[in-house]
Amino acid sequence: MPELVFFSGTMDCGKSTLALQIEHNRSTRGLVGMIFTRDDRAGEGKLSSRLGLVTDAVEVEDGQDLYAYIVDHLSQGGRADYVIADEAQFLAPGQIDQLARVVDDLGMDVYAFGITTDFRSKLFPGSQRLVELADRIEVLQVEALCWCGARATHNARTVGGEMVVEGAQVVVGDVNQAAGEIGYEVLCRRHHRRRMTAATSRAAALSPDVLPVPPA
């Protein structure tokens, strides 16, 4: 049975790498994938992994009907045996419904990859719809880690290493950004709740307030 599978995890846990591996394994067996993405850090029409691999993809636009796009492609003699959608958190809920229709009406597997929650730990609308519709949700096996060593489950947005909680839901960016730039850091829930990033935890450890007080 064809499936809609949502591969989810924090930023930097290997989602795009897995998408590229699935694509590689199928294409080496002669299957043809339709690859969608939106706002990849590598630029328009690219699906990229931090391991350095990149492939061309269809850049999804606002209001684009993904079901109609695939039907058009097939009716013009194109081929597609399965679908990959990276950065699926950026898709509109209606576009996730269209991907579910691709599974049900066209009989293709659809593999969607994305982060579930934003920097405020709220669901992205596209991810919410995936949770509602997916046949299967797979949490990536390679755990990203918080600075404390615990499993990272949350995405923090940072400016100069400090966690921020105000701003637009979508700001394309990366982990390990230079000081002063908007960046991201993955944290465990405890440290996300306390807004403690690697930089602020180091600063707290060095603060005179927490150094042992010498005897008088």
Ligand SMILES: Nc1ncnc2c1ncn2[C@@H]1O[C@H](COP(=O)(O)OP(=O)(O)O)[C@@H](O)[C@H]1O
């Ligand atoms: N230099 C490296 N050596 C080995 N693995 C790396 C290196 N850089 C990144 N990675 C791996 O790549 C993962 C990020 O992969 P990527 O597919 O870009 O993540 P995602 O799409 O989930 O944001 C990291 O969690 C790590 O496992």
Ligand SMILES: Cc1cn([C@H]2C[C@H](O)[C@@H](COP(=O)(O)O)O2)c(=O)[nH]c1=O
């Ligand atoms: C948490 C969060 C992330 N983003 C952006 C930042 C990146 O461009 C992507 C995630 O990419 P990855 O391949 O999973 O690392 O999402 C955002 O726009 N808003 C957020 O709250």
